[in-house]
Amino acid sequence: MNLTTRYLGFQLRNPLIASASPLNGELGTLRALEDHGAAAVVLPSLFEEQLRAERDAYERATNLPASGCAEAQTYFPVHGRPDDGTERYLRMLQRAKKALGIPVIASLNCVRTACWRECALQLEQAGADALELNLGATPADPERTGLEVEQSCLQALATVRAAVRLPLAVKIGPYFSSLGALARALCAAGADGLVLFNRFYQPDIDIRSLRLSLEIELSSPWEARLPLQWISLLHGRVSAALAASTGVHGPEDVYKFLLAGADVVMSTSALLRHGAQYMRELLVGLERLLAARGLDSLDAVRGRMSEQQLRGHGETPRANYMHMLQGTPLMPGG
Helix, strand or coil: CECCEEECCEEECCCEEECCCHHHHCHHHHHHHHHCCCCEEEEEEEEHHHHHHHHHHHHHHHHCHHHCCCCHHHHCCCCCCCCCHHHHHHHHHHHHHHHCCCCEEEEEECCCHHHHHHHHHHHHHCCCCEEEEECCCCCCCCCCCHHHHHHHHHHHHHHHHHHCCCCEEEEECCCCCCHHHHHHHHHHCCCCEEEECCCCCCCEEECCCCEEECCCCCCCHHHHHHHHHHHHHHCCCCCCEEEECCCCCCHHHHHHHHHHCCCEEEECHHHHHHCCCHHHHHHHHHHHHHHHCCCCEHHHCCCCCCHHHHHHCCCCHHHHHHHHHHCCCCCCCC
16 A cells, blocks of 8 residues: 655655654654654754743853852853753754655744744754744734734744745644735745644633643644634645644544645644554554555545535535535523
C-alpha cells in the first residue's frame, strides 16, 4: 500500500506527523515516534518571551557588579552567557537532526518582527528541515482592527520568508473575518503549508479561590469538525499544502481529514494521552481502513469529500446548512 505524501517539499512515507507538544522535547520520545511510524516531527514551540526573559536575566547578572564600588567588583566571578532555554532548544534540534531519519520541523512563536527574523535564522543555522510559524497570539486589544491583526500575520511571514530559505508552514487559528482570503494571502506571501488550527487555551474561573484556572485541557474528537470543514473548503483552492491539526484521536479521524483534502494529519493530544507508541495504532488503523475499501494509495482518498467535489454533485455549504437545521427536531420545551 502506498501511503506516501508530500508536505513542505518533502516526500513523506505516510501522512502522520507528531505536532508540536512537550512530548517532542525529549530525544528518546522523538526516536520512539519515528520507530512507531511518524513521517515527521514538529518540535515544541520556541517563544519570544523565553528569549526576552533569558536576556533580561543575563543583563541583570552582568550589570550587578557595576552597581557596587569598584573594589567590591573583584568579589564577583566572571560570568559567561547563561545556558539559557534558547541554547538548549538549538542543541536539542541539532541532536534530533543527527538521530532521526525523518524531517525535523522547528516551531516558532514570536510577536516582534526583529525576533521572528533572529530566531528563524538561528533555527535555520541549527539545521531545521523546515519552520512552523505559530501565529497564536490572542488579539486581545479592542483598539486593534481585524485588518491590522491579519497584516501582522502577513508581516511575520514576510519577515521570515526574506530571512531564510527553509520551507515555511504557518499555523493559524480559525478566528478571522475571512479565513479563505487570509489563507490565499499567506500563500502569496510565501507559505508552503497551512496548519489548521492552533488552539487558544481558554482559562476557566475557580469560584472558590477567585483565580483563573490555567490547566491545559487536551482536545476532544468533536473539535475536529472545524478544521475538517475548512480543509474541505480550501482543498484545491490554495497553493500551500494543508495540514490537519486538532481533534485527531483515532484512525477514523485521520481518514476523514484525508477525505476532506488534507496532505498530512497531525496529532498531539492522543499521543500525550497514550504515548509515542500510539502513532503505530494510528498508522495501522489507517491502513486497515484503506484496505477494507479496496484503496491502495492516498491519491484515491484525498479530497473525495472536499467542497469542490461535493459542489460538483450538487451539494453546497448553504444547502447542507439549511438541511441540517430543517431536519433537526426541536427538544421538548425548545
